[in-house]
Amino acid sequence: MTHRSTSRPPGSSASHRADQASFGARAAFGWVDIEDDGALLDDVDVQNFPTVLIARGCSVLFFGTITPQPGTLARLVQGALDGELRQLDGAASIGVLVSRLRGHSDA
Numbered sequence: 001m002t003h004r005s006t007s008r009p010p011g012s013s014a015s016h017r018a019d020q021a022s023f024g025a026r027a028a029f030g031w032v033d034i035e036d037d038g039a040l041l042d043d044v045d046v047q048n049f050p051t052v053l054i055a056r057g058c059s060v061l062f063f064g065t066i067t068p069q070p071g072t073l074a075r076l077v078q079g080a081l082d083g084e085l086r087q088l089d090g091a092a093s094i095g096v097l098v099s100r101l102r103g104h105s106d107a
Helices: 014-021 072-081 092-106
Strands: 051-056 059-065
Touching (some): 014 072, 059 092
């Protein structure tokens, strides 16, 4: 559902890491450090952190910042797994980013 990338621990806080762990194999999480992997972003501008990208295949379901409160990420990911998130309109450049991230994680 999401991308896998570097070996750095995903999430920006302990609550996000706990949320991610709760999904086990039902969702894949990854971390992209814009200082180390900035070339992957190309023309995608990330200004606020943490920025979360949720995709199913090449369809972008969510791209934006989230708050650090416990459960925020879990509710968002569960909504995607349950089919409650719809494909974002006008997210072509983010869709290209999804493809680059998948290629990067397979390398």
